[in-house]
Amino acid sequence: MITRKKTRQVQVGKVGVGGDAPVSIQSMTTTKTSDVDGTLAQIYALRGAGCDIVRCTCNEIAAAEGLAQIVPRSPLPIVADIHFQYKLALAAMEAGVSALRLNPGNIRKPEQIKIVAREAKDRGIPIRIGVNAGSLDPALYEKYGGATPEALVESATKELAYFQEVDFEDVKISVKASNVVLMVESYRLLSETVDYPLHLGVTEAGPLPNGLIKSVAGIGTLLNEGIGDTIRFSLTADPIEEAKAGRTLLEALGLRERSGLDLIACPSCGRTEIDVIDVAAKAQALLEDKNIPLQIAIMGCVVNGPGEAREADLGIAAGRGKGHLFVKGHVVRVVPEDEMVEALLAEAIAIMEEGIEARIAKAEVGAQEESQATREQLLEIQGLDANRSTEKINKIHDLVND
């Protein structure tokens, strides 16, 4: 179990960040903020994908006007992303946003920063100090000979000092970089330096799958060390993918309860009776939007499938043209192979309505025996060593000893 580092808590609308609040998931809309209906449609889709907080750019007056119409209708708290123009931060607060994100690399005048902080303090709005290695203040870049962890953390603490001068403490901080090692080391240093809540992210991580891998490497490493209070995957992809990835990572680390489907599948081997990749893709397509918070397994054979996936809530294992549906390792039904994905959905819905124990109690008479008979037939046909490992090992010995 991960022990999280204790941080202060700030409130972004109804969502607590830091302290005892669960690690929250953020994403950013890709629409023009002036496109009110388009932005709201994306925000609703993000909420459906598990997002907790959404950021919208506020880069022009029309965007601030858009925020004034989006905020009252949004199901999620909105953070306004501000670059260069401090007056747009004031405009976004007037529009009713729940938080701001400022980049110290591009709003550098202390007086302007303090004006924004004073206004945020009066309105009870938190601000994220969003340091980015790519837009670091040139003076710090020169001082440290590049974007180092020390330079990124100094940029954040310098901004923090301006906030503290006006007695503003309602702060979250991020020190993002596209270089994963730099990002991880910067957050570690920041976490030792301050107790403000930290927003984690690998910036400009890129398209799938590389962006996902880099983000998981950086964010996952830190979360596993107890660092981080809110996360964002910055992918060059539909923001829905960002929210889904964030939720999956938090659920995998035990930092959030499962809210949706966790589809697992065996890698397949010499015993497989089906195209596992194809069946898993069909199951994913059929199940993923149904709001089913179960772990469901797709297993290539009934010889080992129900046993290997006995921890799954529900699963299917193939064998001799049939699908063997199992609940917590107990085979409850046997269906024709071409009906097994639909049968999986029907059983998942039944589990949601009746519970796991009730479904095990309602197992079809003879299902367990039928699957056992198929298992024995397959073992007879394939032998104990369907992957021909022993034969291969013997050949290796022959080769080496020749």
Ligand code: SF4
């Ligand atoms: S033994 Fe069966 S369940 Fe296990 S990997 Fe091979 S096909 Fe999949």
